[in-house]
Amino acid sequence: MLKANFSKQLDRFPLNVNINLGNEIAVLSGPSGSGKTTTLNCIAGLQHPDDGFIQLGGNVLFKGKQKPAPVQNRKVGYVFQNYALFPHMTVKKNIEYGAKDASLTSQLIDAVGIDHLMNKYPAQISGGEKQRVALARALATQPNLLLLDEPFSSLDHQTKVQCQQELVRLHKLWKIPILLVTHDRHEAESLGHRILHIEKGVLKEDK
Numbered sequence: 001m002l003k004a005n006f007s008k009q010l011d012r013f014p015l016n017v018n019i020n021l022g023n024e025i026a027v028l029s030g031p032s033g034s035g036k037t038t039t040l041n042c043i044a045g046l047q048h049p050d051d052g053f054i055q056l057g058g059n060v061l062f063k064g065k066q067k068p069a070p071v072q073n074r075k076v077g078y079v080f081q082n083y084a085l086f087p088h089m090t091v092k093k094n095i096e097y098g099a100k101d102a103s104l105t106s107q108l109i110d111a112v113g114i115d116h117l118m119n120k121y122p123a124q125i126s127g128g129e130k131q132r133v134a135l136a137r138a139l140a141t142q143p144n145l146l147l148l149d150e151p152f153s154s155l156d157h158q159t160k161v162q163c164q165q166e167l168v169r170l171h172k173l174w175k176i177p178i179l180l181v182t183h184d185r186h187e188a189e190s191l192g193h194r195i196l197h198i199e200k201g202v203l204k205e206d207k
Ligand SMILES: Nc1ncnc2c1ncn2[C@@H]1O[C@H](COP(=O)(O)OP(=O)(O)OP(=O)(O)O)[C@@H](O)[C@H]1O
Pocket: 009, 010, 011, 012, 030, 031, 032, 033, 034, 035, 036, 037, 038, 039, 047
């Protein structure tokens, strides 16, 4: 369970986030520059709120003036918009980086269907394949929460649909909260158990 209630002053407006998320897929959409990535970054620990709290299960990740929990202790998986794979490492090394358990890692590789890519480098694989590798890498750390920042935006329609179906399948297996940013209204409606909308830093749930 993710519980987050925090604020952060951005360049042009304050960001105010109040989310309670169980083991469900919540989709976050909103115009460019509205605060979506900053929200994910604050939860992952790459940026910090000015005030408030973020709690994941029993772990306090951020609370007011206390020292924030370091990124590596948060148990948060993060799939970045551009996937951010390490270019000098093979797919195998990318996934093993931060992985907790070898047998789980090989199950994941199997589940996302990338066994044949293990010895390739990121520059040698397609966008859809990178997306699968990034997803496997994030899940191999055994996170208690998965954040995805527009993970499917650069994929063609067919690959996008396949990847969306894969995410839903993995979510049924993993049962952790997922917070996914998308600009795509159709994607939001088909994937999200809950749909959140952010505009100029104000986050609201669509009912
Ligand atoms: N550390 C910071 N301090 C002040 N302002 C910031 C900081 N980080 C981001 N911003 C500003 O906050 C606003 C929201 O940025 P953010 O990247 O979160 O938007 P976004 O909704 O993810 O946009 P996009 O859809 O284009 O990726 C932008 O105007 C950005 O310049």
